[in-house]
Amino acid sequence: MPDSALLEFSQPRRTAHQFVRETLRRAILTGALDGGTRLVQADIAAQLEVSTTPVREALRDLAADGLIHFDPHRGAIVRELDMTELVELYDIRKALESLAVRKAAGEITEAQLKSATELQDRMDRESDVGLWVQLNSEFHSLLYRAAVSPRLFSLVESVQDAATIYVAHSLAVSPGRIKEGNREHRSLIQALRKRDGEKAATILESHLDATLETIVTANSTEDQAEPEQATKRTRSSRR
Template identity: 50%
Template structure:
């Protein structure tokens, strides 16, 4: 595995973020943008030296990212960015398809007009963004608005599943740039359904939307996208 450079990262020690939050958010963003690909090694001592922090906030940040499923921990040195394979994507898609009916029902009922206005501004920015990495970050923020409108137990589950596929979404757009345009169209359709409080239409759009990355990968691999079968207990 290649060692990773953190050139250009430096914690100034000011503002609202703690060192722990700064390290975690920068690493998460780099993973979701695809700048830290699967297999990239995250060295505690290297990160601490580059950011001019102790190893404690770095260790805490890596634990958070491991809990989110973005990395696996190396007991001795730090962590390794997880690479998603076909089976991972199938399993995540199957879970999301099971959760989305409840998520959409709750979100459509409680999301506010102000929330939808914020989501629309993110749509505007996504339509102006051509780079997959920054687009993925905006996409995460867009969907977080709807996740947060569900409930306190479901929202973090949805966020974790969304984050776990962020790097794959970015990769899918490298494979097929037209996928980004299609996703933008789906976002607009989801917004229209939400403003009308049409849960049935919103669910149909969302189920198509969450399947887009794996469908793009299926085209590249020449495979058919199907939900993962339930395993016997």
């Protein structure tokens, strides 16, 4: 990544620690920092014009959220998920997030419904996959906060972040899923507006199932493409 690239993901300054954490989180969740990328504290500090102390604190937070891990020899690495772990994550997401929308159906305010609709309007217009993924996270977080259950929200957010790394990548391969997701979001808002928690949970579970299927398909497509690309390179080298 170029020396100034992280600045594209910088967030409004709060504390230096929060600034670095949210900037790195956004870069990871939008796919700008790929799985397996090494995060060097000194390089990040130089790019974001901070000391290494807030960078070190931010990396600890991201590790706790499951977005990175620490290798004894290479330091902080953007985490890569395998398909088995991803399926497990989505099982957990379905359990937690369906509970959250059931609770939200009885608590959500008109102001929150209005904000969700406005966010979805922006998502309908958004053509950039990375920005759509960011708005998607904001949309889901808004609905889950409406459940008025801080402990549940904290659990949901950590699992959601860990899975979002794959979402951005899969949508780049299958952009048609974005329109489907937008329609499902509209149905979810409608169910919450009617205070129908069971319907909202059913829509949410189907939404997550479809997203998981897109991720698995995208991963399968890439796995098939790699041997073909290797074969082409071999043939080219023989000419």
